[in-house]
Amino acid sequence: MHNISDVIEAHLKKVIERNTHxxxxxxxxxxxxxxACVPSQINYVINTRFTIERGYLVESKRGGGGYIRITKIMNKDKSELIDEIIELVQPEVTQQTAIAVIERMLEDKLITKREAKIMISVITRETLAFNLPIRDEVRSRVMTAMLTTLKFEV
Incomplete structure (x- = not known):
């Protein structure tokens, strides 16, 4: 059984996919x-599941006519997407952000599930047993090397 955050995320992604824009x-x-949840649960889902690292742009307008607009960022080609991700992970990147980026690449079918698992295993804090900030810098370099390899294999 999925938790409520997973259900809300899946619903919003389905609505986004159905929209031509x-x-x-x-x-x-x-x-x-x-x-049937509290509004803060919606905030949590949007703040954690619809981030720039995961390929979404979120805008909000407060007040009576307020709204939250979630846009799926579409790249024209895979090489352009990889270049944007490389910029995002340099000069350092946290484990959470790196995993979000890998999940985005999996969702965009840039990598396979197996490749995602391998990439995640390489960038975890257990594998990169260095103190901060060195660990985040090394993770960035490892991610950049993997992404560069993917860019030329596309």
Whole structure:
């Protein structure tokens, strides 16, 4: 059984996919009512599952007519996407952000599930047993090397 955050995320992604412009505008309170949860749960899902690292742009407007707009960032080609990801992970990257980037590449079918598992195993803090900030710098270099290899294999 999936938790409520997974269900809300899946719902929002489905709505975005159905939209020809890859955008959804929601009212936090309406989605909370739909899923019988508190509005802060919607904030949590948006703040953790719809990040730039995962390929989404989030805009919000507060007030009575307020909304949250979630846009799936679409890249014209894989090479351009990889270049953007390389910029995102340099000069250092946290484990959480690196995993989010890998999950985005998997979702965009840039890598296979097996490749994602291998990449994640290489960038974890257990594998990179260095103190901060060295660990985040080494993780960035490892990610950049893997991404560069992918770029020329595309």
């Amino acid at each position: 890859n955008i959804v505008e929601i009212k936090r309170s309406e989605i909370a009512d739909q899923f």
